[in-house]
Amino acid sequence: MWMRRLTGWLDLFLETRCPLCQRSTRHTLGHDCQTQLQRCHVKTGQQFQHEAMPVVAWGIYGGALKRSLAAFKYDNHPELARPLGQWLGQSWLSSTAAKPSSLVAVPIPLHPSKLKQRGFNQAELLAEIFCNWTNLPLARQGLERTVATTPQFGLSAKDRAENLEGAFDLGVDFRRQVPRKRVILIDDIYTTGATIRTAAEVLRRHQISVYGVAVVAIGQQRPKSPG
Ligand SMILES: [Zn+2]
Known part of the structure; x- marks a missing residue:
């Protein structure tokens, strides 16, 4: 009693x-x-692509998911990485993209000044939970952000691409040793794909192959891949 x-x-x-x-x-x-x-969760079987790479997204950006990601990043709620990262891991495991086993997860990095201001990198926290769930290895610093870019929000697709030019470099984890595994890039939101494109280019320039992308939310305007 x-x-x-x-x-x-x-x-x-x-x-x-x-x-x-x-x-x-x-x-x-x-x-x-x-x-x-x-309600923001993408329907089973709905697939997205970025330049022939699979993009696994848990949800469509908007509504409660938009509010959650804003609270997570701008209102200091790092604890939201747990449910969101777990759901992303589940989406990954249930998608047809999850076939190759020899993968390493790399979060999209934040510039040190932004990291200091926010206190955490949302993509890294998501990647951590994602990796716990999927059992994939994590290269926390596979990439680094060398240029403090202006926020992508509100920029046109062309401006986003220009804004990110030279923004990333190989991080300390991969500078030490180039991985034999293929990379899966982890981020919170995918909109125009400019961030993923820039990050993937840096990795490929160093002979690191990029397999796919996993994001919590994908923009609504993103055209669906056939099938
Ligand atoms: Zn509530």
Whole structure:
């Protein structure tokens, strides 16, 4: 009896506030917000591509997913990496893209100044959870960001590409030794593909082959691949 009361007490202390609606919850996200998020989930079998590479996306950017990613990055809620990274891992494992086993995950890096300001790299946190879930190895610093670019938000596709020119370089993990495994790039959002293109170019320039991409959210305007 007293044990039950004690557990009840502990549960009370373990309750936190949902970062989206501020209601108290025992999970990272409240029940209603989780339901809303599931509406953003891409349908099974829906596939995306970036220049002949598979892009696995958990959801379509918008609604509750847009709010979650904003809370995650700009409102200091790194704990959101756990559900989002886990869902991304599940999407990866259930997709037809998940076939080759010899892969290494590389998060899209943040510039050190941005990292200092935010306190964490959202792509790295997502990649960490993703790798726990998929059992893929993680090269935390496969890439590095050498130029502090202006935010991509609001820029045209052409400006995004120009903005990113020379923004990445090989990171310390791969400078030491070029991986034999193929790379899967991990990011929070895919919109025009400019970031992925720039990152993949740097890796290929160093004879590192890039297999595919995994992102939590993909932009709505992204044309669907046939089939
Ligand atoms: Zn909520």
